[in-house]
Amino acid sequence: MQSFWSRALLGTTRYTGSPFTQHLSLNLKPEFFDRWIGLFKIMAERHLKPAAARVAIARVEHMSVCFQAGLFPPTHPGRETVA
Numbered sequence: 001m002q003s004f005w006s007r008a009l010l011g012t013t014r015y016t017g018s019p020f021t022q023h024l025s026l027n028l029k030p031e032f033f034d035r036w037i038g039l040f041k042i043m044a045e046r047h048l049k050p051a052a053a054r055v056a057i058a059r060v061e062h063m064s065v066c067f068q069a070g071l072f073p074p075t076h077p078g079r080e081t082v083a
Contacts, residue, residue, distance in 0.1 A: 033064045
């Protein structure tokens with residue numbers, strides 16, 4: 001996890017995996033993301049300088065949107081899927 005955040009926040013090359021696939025088996029729910037972001041904000045603001053905290057929080061909010069789009073794709077009522 002340290003290697004992932006080193007890459008995500010500092011741009012290092014310590015992490016080379018796919019974070020999305022690591023989360024597929026976790027049975028995540030959309031409401032978990034609000035809690036995660038809330039906790040992340042508290043810790044970022046507590047441990048980082050204000051400018052760095054703003055960057056980290058913006059990155060995690062974007063990450064949340066991307067993960068949720070992949071994990072919970074929108075459904076289109078009335079549209080049939082072609083097999």
